[in-house]
Every structure is written in C-alpha cells, then in structure tokens.
Amino acid sequence: xxxxxxxxxxxxxxxxxxxxxxxxxxxxxxxxxxxxxxxxxxxxxxxxxxxxxxxxxxxxxxxxxxxxxxxxxxxxxxxxxxxxxxxxxxxxxxxxxxxxxxxxxxxxxxxxxxxxxxxxxxxxxxxx
Numbered sequence: 001x002x003x004x005x006x007x008x009x010x011x012x013x014x015x016x017x018x019x020x021x022x023x024x025x026x027x028x029x030x031x032x033x034x035x036x037x038x039x040x041x042x043x044x045x046x047x048x049x050x051x052x053x054x055x056x057x058x059x060x061x062x063x064x065x066x067x068x069x070x071x072x073x074x075x076x077x078x079x080x081x082x083x084x085x086x087x088x089x090x091x092x093x094x095x096x097x098x099x100x101x102x103x104x105x106x107x108x109x110x111x112x113x114x115x116x117x118x119x120x121x122x123x124x125x126x127x128x
Contacts, residue, residue: 007119008050011035012042012068013057013084022055025112031119039068046072051079053118055111058085066094080118084111 009031013019016037023035036042039060046054054072056065063071069081081098085091088102099118101110
C-alpha cells in the first residue's frame with residue numbers, strides 16, 4: 001500500500017484552488033482526501049464520515065479555522081488539526097493547540113510534511 005495508508009484527511013480553504021492543490025499532493029502520497037471551500041460543508045462531512053486529520057485555513061467566511069476545529073473536537077474528540085494562515089501571529093495569540101503553518105511560497109510542502117508527521121509517518125514512509 002502507498003505510504004498514506006488510506007488515512008482520511010479533510011482540507012478546507014475558501015480559496016478552492018488552494019484546497020484542490022493540497023488535496024492532489026496528499027492523494028499522491030496515498031491519503032484519502034476530501035477538499036472543501038466551505039467550512040460548514042466540511043464540518044458536516046467530518047461529523048458524518050469522520051477524519052483522521054483536518055487541515056484548514058484560518059480566515060474563512062461563516063467560521064474561521066479555529067472555530068471549525070473546536071466544533072469538530074467537541075463532537076468528534078481526538079480529531080487532529082492543522083491551521084494554515086498568512087498571519088501566524090494572529091492565530092498564535094488565540095493560544096491554539098493545533099499546529100500552525102504560515103502560507104508562504106513553500107507552504108504546500110510544509111503541509112504535506114506536517115500531515116505525514118501528524119498521522120505518524122516519517123520521511124521514509126514508515127510508521128513511527
């Protein structure tokens with residue numbers, strides 16, 4: 001089996017092209033990925049189908065990424081999360097327990113690496 005072992009990742013970014021690129025990179029790594037540009041739709045999916053990990057943008061309409069992860073955590077305890085943002089200091093002052101990744105020119109690679117780590121894989125593709 002490919003290194004992602006079919007773990008389910010939900011990607012949420014109100015910029016659809018970003019969520020789709022991250023989705024495609026993670027699928028190439030063997031993860032089962034659903035992507036959304038609407039946090040409400042993503043929330044419904046996670047509550048219905050579960051997820052091993054949710055990767056979400058911070059600033060979005062309807063609810064921000066921290067609100068999304070908090071809502072998921074209340075209803076699906078143990079679901080892990082990663083927050084992407086252009087302004088990590090804004091998110092950090094919220095004292096979040098989730099990993100924060102700054103959206104820079106290399107953030108896609110950082111997201112893929114963070115997902116591998118969060119789901120227990122090292123660079124060689126084996127489980128740690």
